[in-house]
Amino acid sequence: MKAIVLREIGGPEQYQFEEIDTPSPGRNEVLIRLRAAAFNRRDIFVRKGEYPGIRLPATPGADGAGEIVAVGDDATNLPVGSKVVIYPAINWGDEERIYRKDFSIVGVPTNGTFAEFIKVPMENVFLKPDYLSWEEAAALPLAGLTAYRSLVTRGQLKAGENVLIPGIGGGVATFLLQVAAALGAKVYVTSSSDDKINKAISLGASGGVNYQEENWDKKLREWMPDGADLCVDSVGGKSFQKLLNITKHGSRIVTFGATAGPVPQLVMPKIFLKQLDILGTTMGSPSEFHNMLSFYSENLIHPVIDSIYSFEEITEAQRRMEQGNNFGKIVVTFPWSEESI
The missing domain is CATH 3.90.180.10 (Medium-chain alcohol dehydrogenases, catalytic domain)
Structure with a gap:
């Protein structure tokens, strides 16, 4: 062969x-x-x-x-x-x-x-x-399952919640957007490309910011005055610090990657004073794969x-x-x- x-x-x-x-x-x-x-x-x-x-x-x-x-x-x-x-x-x-x-x-x-x-x-x-x-x-399969487990199993996302997806454009990120929008969440994204942000909005995102702009995290907080209920991150690096600023008290951050490398000088008080849950995830079980396929079929998501x-x-x-x-x-x-x- x-x-x-x-x-x-x-x-x-x-x-x-x-x-x-x-x-x-x-x-x-x-x-x-x-x-x-x-x-x-x-x-x-x-x-x-x-x-x-x-x-x-x-x-x-x-x-x-x-x-x-x-x-x-x-x-x-x-x-x-x-x-x-x-x-x-x-x-x-x-x-x-x-x-x-x-x-x-x-x-x-x-x-x-x-x-x-x-x-x-x-x-x-x-x-x-x-x-x-x-x-x-x-x-x-791989990206869709990773996104489903991140949002549903680990993130426990609910309709009406604010969810942030940094680095929109990659395979998992687009699945995150589709699943979160289908669940009835308000989705916000970041990217270095305005074109990718506009594509995300056409797929159901409520808004997006270019992370090359100064104070991009403050702009997100204007859209989410109380902060994000859930951030699903695959970027890591120094931008992870800003996620701690964007999240609301008692919220969740799910992480499954670090394409920008390790998080430097993590400010621990922001985690424990805000009562944040930091959750790791990767892939998913056979039953989650079955549930993911059913979810896509029920919502006719392409x-x-x-x-x-x-x-x-x-x-x-x-x-x-x-x-x-x-x-x-x-x-x-x-x-x-x-x-x-």
């Missing part, structure tokens, strides 16, 4: 287009012919060697959707031909609150979705919502697609993500033939 193989840490050129053996499903596994996959920031971190648990060679990619073409002896839940989306967490475990010690994500250390076929455990496949295209379904590349253009796709120009998910499609495996 055709696949992208990462054999060495380095630049975009390390994603090599190769012909490798097609996997065979084990007893409780299914083989999926992928129709589309999607990029996550994680794929860039893996390629650069900035992610734990890397074992090479491997095929990257955590997001994907396609059709079941073969099943193991004990994989009886869905028949061959089923159109499915992949739940990208391996070995979450039975506890909803936290994953097991042997937890991992599809696409390094196990082979991922940047390939013609992928085998995954039966528990990792869910029926694709009919209203979603292949590209939309492939865009949803994931925001920034751009679609062919399999052969995967180097250009990752460069676009690294440049940070995207608004929404970057998707890769696979124009495979219909011949049997």
Whole structure:
């Protein structure tokens, strides 16, 4: 089968287009012919060697959707031909609150979705919502699940609350906006791009500020005089201090990333005097994935697609993500033939 193989840490050129053996499903596994996959920031971190648990060679990619073409002896839940989306967490475990010690994500250390076929455990496949295209379904799993858990499970967001999403434009951030708006929250965003702020407003945001402007946090407080009820942050860095100013007393900050690096000189009294809850999160359980798919289907939400590349253009796709120009998910499609495996 055709696949992208990462054999060495380095630049975009390390994603090599190769012909490798097609996997065979084990007893409780299914083989999926992928129709589309999607990029996550994680794929860039893996390629650069900035992610734990890397074992090479491997095929990257955590997001994907396609059709079941073969099943193991004990994989009886869905028949061959089923159109499915992949739940990208391996070995979450039975506890909803936290994953097991042997937890991992599809696409390094196990082979991922940047390939013609992928085998995954039966528990990792869910029926694709009919209203979603292949590209939309492939865009949803990792980022959509991270956003859903951040807002619903960890953030406990309620209708009418004010929620702040710093750094609008990335995949998770656009899902955060869609889910929060569908829940009836008032959503505010930040970005260094006025164009991205305007796109966010068109998707349901109540307003946004350019964080390159002086005193941008004070402008947000003018819109939210009592402060934000919930901030969901993936940026970290020095801007995290401003989130402490923007939040109201007794509010919540959910964090799942730190693209701007560590938070310098954290002012601890702002946390304990304001009675803030700082909550960490990542990914989500199988039941949360099921609930996320149901939520999107019930509200007929379409994931925001920034751009679609062919399999052969995967180097250009990752460069676009690294440049940070995207608004929404970057998707890769696979124009495979219909011949049997």
